[in-house]
Structures are given as C-alpha cells and as structure tokens.
Amino acid sequence: MVSSGAAQACLLVLLCSGSAMAKMSRWERVLQAGADATVSQAPAVAPAAAVDSGPLGAMAPAPAPMAGPPPLPKASDALALTNSSLNQLQTLGTYQSDHVAPPSAVLQLLNGSGYQQALGQNPYYAPQSFQYTLPDIFFQLDALGIRQFHFNAWKDPNGTLAAHPAGLKLAGTSNVTLDPKYSYFGYKTFGDPDFDFQSSCVTLETCLQLIQSWSVNHTDHIPITVYLEPREQTLLGNSSSLNQQLASQPGEPQQLAVPYPINGDDLVELQNTVYRVFNQSAIILPGSLLGNDSTLQVATQKAVGGSWPEMETNRGRVLFVMVDSAGKYGDMYRQLFPDLRNATFFVSQPGNGNATIDNSTVFLDYLGPLGGGSVATWTNTSANAAVKKDMARVQAAVRKGFMARVAADWQTVEAREDYHNRSMDAIKAGTHFLQTSFPNVAQLPKFAYSVLGSSNATYTNYTVSLPLRLGGSFNAGRCNPQTSAGIVANETASGCGSAADNALLAPAPGPATAVSA
Numbered sequence: 001m002v003s004s005g006a007a008q009a010c011l012l013v014l015l016c017s018g019s020a021m022a023k024m025s026r027w028e029r030v031l032q033a034g035a036d037a038t039v040s041q042a043p044a045v046a047p048a049a050a051v052d053s054g055p056l057g058a059m060a061p062a063p064a065p066m067a068g069p070p071p072l073p074k075a076s077d078a079l080a081l082t083n084s085s086l087n088q089l090q091t092l093g094t095y096q097s098d099h100v101a102p103p104s105a106v107l108q109l110l111n112g113s114g115y116q117q118a119l120g121q122n123p124y125y126a127p128q129s130f131q132y133t134l135p136d137i138f139f140q141l142d143a144l145g146i147r148q149f150h151f152n153a154w155k156d157p158n159g160t161l162a163a164h165p166a167g168l169k170l171a172g173t174s175n176v177t178l179d180p181k182y183s184y185f186g187y188k189t190f191g192d193p194d195f196d197f198q199s200s201c202v203t204l205e206t207c208l209q210l211i212q213s214w215s216v217n218h219t220d221h222i223p224i225t226v227y228l229e230p231r232e233q234t235l236l237g238n239s240s241s242l243n244q245q246l247a248s249q250p251g252e253p254q255q256l257a258v259p260y261p262i263n264g265d266d267l268v269e270l271q272n273t274v275y276r277v278f279n280q281s282a283i284i285l286p287g288s289l290l291g292n293d294s295t296l297q298v299a300t301q302k303a304v305g306g307s308w309p310e311m312e313t314n315r316g317r318v319l320f321v322m323v324d325s326a327g328k329y330g331d332m333y334r335q336l337f338p339d340l341r342n343a344t345f346f347v348s349q350p351g352n353g354n355a356t357i358d359n360s361t362v363f364l365d366y367l368g369p370l371g372g373g374s375v376a377t378w379t380n381t382s383a384n385a386a387v388k389k390d391m392a393r394v395q396a397a398v399r400k401g402f403m404a405r406v407a408a409d410w411q412t413v414e415a416r417e418d419y420h421n422r423s424m425d426a427i428k429a430g431t432h433f434l435q436t437s438f439p440n441v442a443q444l445p446k447f448a449y450s451v452l453g454s455s456n457a458t459y460t461n462y463t464v465s466l467p468l469r470l471g472g473s474f475n476a477g478r479c480n481p482q483t484s485a486g487i488v489a490n491e492t493a494s495g496c497g498s499a500a501d502n503a504l505l506a507p508a509p510g511p512a513t514a515v516s517a
C-alpha cells in the first residue's frame with residue numbers, strides 16, 4: 001500500500017541518503033547547485049491554517065490561493081536565448097491546468113467502499129488523488145513561470161454533459177449553483193463530468209482566452225505549449241446500480257453522464273475553437289517546421305539532417321499539441337491533414353508504450369503511474385528502477401530530437417509520498433516539459449497544496465520547480481541539459497548552445513531502445 005509507513009520511511013531514507021556528490025557529473029552538480037539556490041530563496045512556510053480540522057474538514061477542497069497572493073517575482077522570459085532553438089529549452093508545465101478539487105461531499109462519496117471497489121481499489125483513484133487545486137492561469141504564467149499547459153477536451157454540443165453532475169446528486173448536495181459556463185455548448189475541460197467537474201475556466205475557449213490575453217501583453221515570452229487531450233471516457237463508465245439510484249430520485253440527472261464520442265469532424269471543431277481565440281499568426285504550425293521535408297521527424301532530427309527552428313522567431317507565440325494516448329485521434333487527424341502539413345496541431349504519442357511512433361510525431365509523452373501502476377509493490381527500489389527505466393527512454397528520445405513531456409507526479413501519488421526522484425531525474429534526462437500538479441509551492445500559501453489524508457489532514461512539502469541558473473533570477477525557461485551543449489547554469493549571449501558547441505554534442509548514446517521511429 002502506498003501510504004504505508006514503511007514505504008514512506010524507505011523513500012525518505014533514500015532521499016536523504018547518499019552524498020554521492022563526488023560521483024556527480026558536472027551537470028548533476030549544476031542541478032544540485034540550482035536546487036539549493038531555489039531552496040534558499042524560498043520564503044518561510046506559511047502556517048497551514050486550513051489543515052487542522054476533523055474528517056469532514058480534512059476532505060474539504062483545497063482553497064485556491066487567489067484571495068490575496070503575496071507580491072511575487074514575475075517570471076522572466078528574458079533569457080539570452082538568441083541563438084537557441086526550440087528544443088533547447090526546458091520549462092515547467094501543469095497537468096489539467098484548470099483543475100479545482102471536487103467539493104468535499106463528492107470526495108467523501110468517492111471514499112465509499114462501493115466506489116473504491118468500482119475504481120479497482122486503485123491508489124490512483126483514492127479520494128486524495130483528486131485533491132489538488134491549481135492557481136488560475138494568469139498566476140501560473142506570471143508567478144510560477146508555467147509555459148506548458150494541458151487541458152482536457154470533452155465534446156459538449158448542447159451544454160448538457162456536466163450541467164447537473166451526478167456526483168452532487170448522489171452526495172445529496174444538488175442545491176449547489178454551478179458556474180453558468182457548464183451549460184454553454186462547446187468543449188469542456190474538467191477531469192470527469194460527474195465527479196471531478198470543477199475547473200477554474202470550465203470551457204476550453206475560456207481557458208484559451210486567458211492564455212491569449214496574457215500572451216498579447218507579453219510579446220517576447222518564450223513559446224507557450226498547450227496540450228489538448230480529447231476525452232470520451234468517464235471515471236465510472238456506465239454503472240447500472242448508480243443509474244438506478246439516480247433514476248429512483250427526482251431531479252437531474254437521471255443517469256451518469258454519457259460522453260460524446262469524438263470523430264474527425266470534432267477534431268476540426270477543436271481547431272475552430274482555437275481559432276476563435278488565436279490568430280493563425282500567433283500559432284507555431286507544423287507546416288512551418290516541415291517546409292519541404294518529407295516528414296516532421298526528418299525536419300527536426302539531426303541524424304536525418306533536420307533541426308528545430310530558432311527561439312527568436314517564435315517568441316510570443318503558442319504551439320498546440322493534440323494528445324493521442326491510445327493511437328486513435330492521431331490517425332483521425334492525419335486523415336484530414338496528411339503528414340500534418342496543413343494542420344494546426346502537432347500530435348503527441350506515448351513514448352513509454354509499444355506503439356509505433358508515426359513519422360509525423362515529434363512530441364512524446366511519458367505520463368501515467370510510475371512503473372505502469374504497480375504502486376502496491378512500490379518500494380524505494382522498484383520506484384527508482386521504474387524511474388531509471390523511464391528516464392533512459394526520455395534521454396534517448398530527447399537526444400534523437402524528440403520533444404518530451406514527462407509527468408513529475410500522477411494523481412498526487414508522488415506528492416503523498418514526497419517522492420522527488422521522478423522529477424529530478426526527468427530534469428537530468430532533458431525533458432522539455434516537466435509537468436506537475438504541484439508547481440513551485442514555495443511561491444504559494446502552503447495550504448493550497450495540502451495533500452489531505454483520510455483521517456487527520458496531512459501534507460507534504462512536495463513541490464516541483466526547475467533549478468535556477470547559477471546566480472540567476474526566476475526564469476520561465478532554462479537550457480536543456482541534453483540538447484544545449486551542457487550550457488545549463490550560465491547561458492551566455494549565444495544562448496543555450498552555439499552551433500559550434502552543439503556540434504560537439506555526442507550523437508545519441510546508449511541503446512536507442514525506446515524510440516521505434
């Protein structure tokens with residue numbers, strides 16, 4: 001079991017052990033120095049006022065820290081990245097960037113044994129796994145330096161999908177007044193229409209508008225990457241017993257949400273949603289990278305003569321990646337836009353799966369439960385082995401020229417365990433986007449990120465941030481240790497790596513096991 005004291009203890013021992021400083025490579029020392037710098041600059045921990053209550057209070061949604069955020073340093077995009085290319089950056093991202101923890105009554109409901117059984121007694125679906133609330137999009141951009149976002153995209157043509165979330169009715173709190181945007185038609189962004197429906201922006205269009213309005217005010221920002229994930233599977237699927245329960249009582253809804261399947265036309269509508277908010281000139285399009293090359297891989301991978309374009313030409317712009325985790329939407333989309341030549345979205349595929357990587361795919365995802373979900377056997381040894389295995393694949397892919405997005409934590413499990421090796425090793429492996437639900441907590445009131453336990457509230461100090469440059473200030477991006485000729489700590493006027501520096505970069509070392517492209 002994840003939260004067993006024993007597992008916790010060995011993880012802590014592991015984290016605290018080992019001054020392997022002497023054995024560290026140069027880049028590891030730089031990372032360490034950066035991490036220390038971050039820690040020493042962190043403000044004192046704010047008292048966790050909201051954490052100290054009984055079971056019901058313990059399950060209350062973490063309050064969003066927006067009431068009166070302290071004056072914070074603004075993230076700076078002003079790196080000397082003139083000669084850097086798009087794949088030489090490393091930035092922090094958020095997962096379900098609009099997520100707000102479900103109401104306490106719904107979490108209480110999900111804690112019931114019937115629900116937990118239906119969810120496979122899986123720690124990834126324990127009530128705590130929904131217990132994170134991200135600050136709003138402006139705060140993420142300004143104060144946390146987030147330059148990668150992720151939004152779910154649920155088709156909702158009539159504004160009915162989550163107009164009456166079943167979770168509220170089943171929990172006996174159907175008197176809650178929802179944001180009217182739940183009844184708007186168009187793509188919605190929540191985690192689940194019945195139980196995990198809270199969002200700081202609700203409609204995809206609203207979420208994108210926030211990014212767009214910030215972007216036009218900060219024209220020199222490094223590119224913002226937005227992952228859009230089509231969704232059509234609900235948390236509990238079609239449960240006849242819950243449907244009976246819902247139908248036996250008056251009031252909406254009379255059954256669990258029935259999601260709309262997403263087809264090619266809907267992907268076009270997803271594009272239209274983007275164009276209702278962004279001018280095409282603000283978007284980095286796949287075609288602009290492809291040029292006259294035959295595939296996006298050929299256009300971007302050094303071994304076959306490609307290279308990523310310069311940062312400088314893409315400042316102030318936004319890039320969209322459609323997530324294809326099950327080998328479905330990518331094919332659908334490429335039928336509409338062969339080779340992605342005239343497409344708006346890039347497509348990402350899992351880099352840690354077995355599926356063939358399409359030759360138009362240049363974005364790989366390393367997400368999901370660490371080690372594929374066998375958290376029950378998650379000792380320090382198996383956790384670290386899983387990290388090593390995943391990050392070897394990340395490093396090989398990054399060196400080959402792919403853009404990687406790596407989860408630092410999944411469904412709050414790493415936060416509950418205060419387990420940092422996944423994020424630390426991802427940084428070293430050169431992930432371009434380090435994606436977390438717990439960005440730089442030092443910048444926020446502590447209680448906003450409390451991971452609430454089942455009896456007394458408990459929290460860890462888990463947080464994810466990128467190491468600062470030596471003597472550096474708070475920057476929204478940093479040079480990528482795998483693709484920037486190692487210029488991590490002291491970017492010079494020539495950016496993350498001059499042409500000459502990069503020529504010295506070793507070709508992809510080691511077994512190129514992972515990437516079958």
Ligand SMILES: *[C@@H]1O[C@H](CO)[C@@H](O)[C@H](O)[C@H]1NC(C)=O
Nearest residue numbers: 155156157158159160185260
């Ligand atoms: C949307 O609502 C209209 C009018 O009520 C109905 O005719 C149509 O079938 C609904 N569409 C979907 C996809 O549910």
Ligand SMILES: *[C@@H]1O[C@H](CO)[C@@H](O)[C@H](O)[C@H]1NC(C)=O
Nearest residue numbers: 105171172173174175176177
């Ligand atoms: C909803 O109902 C609950 C339980 O009856 C009550 O405690 C709560 O105050 C009500 N909320 C609103 C907004 O009316």
Ligand SMILES: *[C@@H]1O[C@H](CO)[C@@H](O)[C@H](O)[C@H]1NC(C)=O
Nearest residue numbers: 138210212213214215216217
């Ligand atoms: C953009 O700048 C204008 C003018 O300074 C300001 O009124 C507005 O609040 C800014 N918007 C954002 C999202 O920063």
Ligand SMILES: *[C@@H]1O[C@H](CO)[C@@H](O)[C@H](O)[C@H]1NC(C)=O
Nearest residue numbers: 237238239240243257258259
């Ligand atoms: C759910 O299951 C019931 C009974 O098996 C079936 O009649 C119904 O059509 C299903 N609903 C959906 C949306 O699949």
Ligand SMILES: *[C@@H]1O[C@H](CO)[C@@H](O)[C@H](O)[C@H]1NC(C)=O
Nearest residue numbers: 336337338339340341342343
């Ligand atoms: C892309 O768009 C251009 C101009 O609209 C068109 O001429 C071309 O045939 C399209 N290419 C593909 C592969 O669809």
Ligand SMILES: *[C@@H]1O[C@H](CO)[C@@H](O)[C@H](O)[C@H]1NC(C)=O
Nearest residue numbers: 350351352353354355371372
């Ligand atoms: C990949 O294939 C191996 C061997 O066939 C299998 O054990 C593993 O579960 C597969 N992984 C995924 C993510 O499908």
Ligand SMILES: *[C@@H]1O[C@H](CO)[C@@H](O)[C@H](O)[C@H]1NC(C)=O
Nearest residue numbers: 294295298334339358359360
């Ligand atoms: C890229 O892959 C597609 C299949 O997805 C194939 O039809 C095409 O010929 C490939 N292109 C090149 C240049 O290999």
Ligand SMILES: *[C@@H]1O[C@H](CO)[C@@H](O)[C@H](O)[C@H]1NC(C)=O
Nearest residue numbers: 055056058059108111454455
């Ligand atoms: C959740 O369920 C567990 C096991 O039944 C129980 O110990 C715990 O108190 C419950 N938590 C809440 C908040 O009800």
Ligand SMILES: *[C@@H]1O[C@H](CO)[C@@H](O)[C@H](O)[C@H]1NC(C)=O
Nearest residue numbers: 052053054055454455456457
């Ligand atoms: C929960 O907190 C109360 C009051 O702070 C304390 O008396 C009690 O021992 C705690 N229970 C557990 C299981 O830690």
Ligand SMILES: *[C@@H]1O[C@H](CO)[C@@H](O)[C@H](O)[C@H]1NC(C)=O
Nearest residue numbers: 044045418458459460461462
């Ligand atoms: C969190 O950090 C504070 C300050 O460094 C420390 O006092 C506290 O014990 C830490 N809490 C946990 C759960 O590690």
Ligand SMILES: *[C@@H]1O[C@H](CO)[C@@H](O)[C@H](O)[C@H]1NC(C)=O
Nearest residue numbers: 470471489490491492493494
């Ligand atoms: C950073 O690089 C510049 C240019 O190479 C050099 O002059 C400077 O001393 C370096 N700074 C540090 C802190 O290493």
Ligand SMILES: *[C@@H]1O[C@H](CO)[C@@H](O)[C@H](O)[C@H]1NC(C)=O
Nearest residue numbers: 082083493494495498499500
């Ligand atoms: C960019 O790199 C080129 C060649 O490597 C160099 O001549 C130029 O000075 C660099 N520009 C800046 C601003 O560093």
